[in-house]
Amino acid sequence: MPNITASTLDAPPRTKGCCQPVAGLLPEATAAELARVFTALDDPTRVQMVRVLAEASEPVCVCDFTAAFALSQPTISHHLARLREAGVVTSSRRGLWSFHQLNPEMAPAAAEAVRMIRAAGRPGAG
Amino acid sequence: MPNITASTLDAPPRTKGCCQPVAGLLPEATAAELARVFTALDDPTRVQMVRVLAEASEPVCVCDFTAAFALSQPTISHHLARLREAGVVTSSRRGLWSFHQLNPEMAPAAAEAVRMIRAAGRPGAG
DNA sequence: CTCATTGATCGACAGACGTCAATGCAAGGA
DNA sequence: TCCTTGCATTGACGTCTGTCGATCAATGAG
Secondary structure (H helix, E strand, O other), X not given: OOOOOHHHHOOOOOOOOXXXXXXXXXXXXXXXXXXXXXXXXXXXXXXXXXXXXXXXXXXXXXXXXXXXXXXXXXXHHHHHHHHHHOOOEEEEEEOOEEEEEEOOOOOHHHHHHHHHHHHOOOOOOO | OOOOOHHHHOOOOOOOOOOXXXXXXXXXXXXXXXXXXXXXXXXXXXXHHHHHHHHOOOOEEHHHHHHHOOOOHHHHHHHHHHHHHOOOEEEXXXXXXXXXXXXXXXXXXXXXXXXXXXXXOOOOOO
């Protein structure tokens, strides 16, 4: 946690002008990667999907989701595609059904975000 | 981590039909809160802003950001407003300048996401 | 008071997004 | 072969978002 205290809240003595150089910028690719992960999870439906996949012991098929959410099948398919494009989910067709699961090789940042979703609503997780 | 192994990848023996009830759904409000946090950080510029604020020892003013990013001042102001609305950042005007810092009382989920951004690009963080 | 500076707000625009109905398509079953 | 089923894709629609230029309010200097 940053050490923001009342003293730092008092105006820093910038006697003239402003615009000090900022510090701590991430490499562009790193920031983009984080944004990509957050974008993949910036929708409540996709959060729930990831949650379900994280709790599931077996791969989940599309119809399971369409039954759980009040959304049309194309919309579910669309959200799954977005998660897949972000590398969070892998899909495999098997007969008529296509099964989906969390990608075991997802990026570390994505894995961390998934951990957040798993921890949410648990004892001791606001 | 979910226990997804090769064996679970083999087709679950759903002999007829599909659509098992899903388990692990979050309360609607919890999913929405997580999505809200992720939405606040789903842009590379905002990721960088949070990163800078997390690394800064003093509050940062808008002109610092306009100098750091190749973006117009209204755009910077817009991003800061979004972070503020999400409860990630607090702002305080002081004279001509308005200073911004991470909100020490941000939601736990937001704090966790900020921790992700701090950890990114550090040794041992993909 | 007059003027320059900082930053918030407004208006506009292009692009992305969530959603659905319709369609396409592969895999089984009759 | 034809029909049904599960799902991906397409096309369309309204909304949200990132960005900018222009403008405005507030502050401080002269």
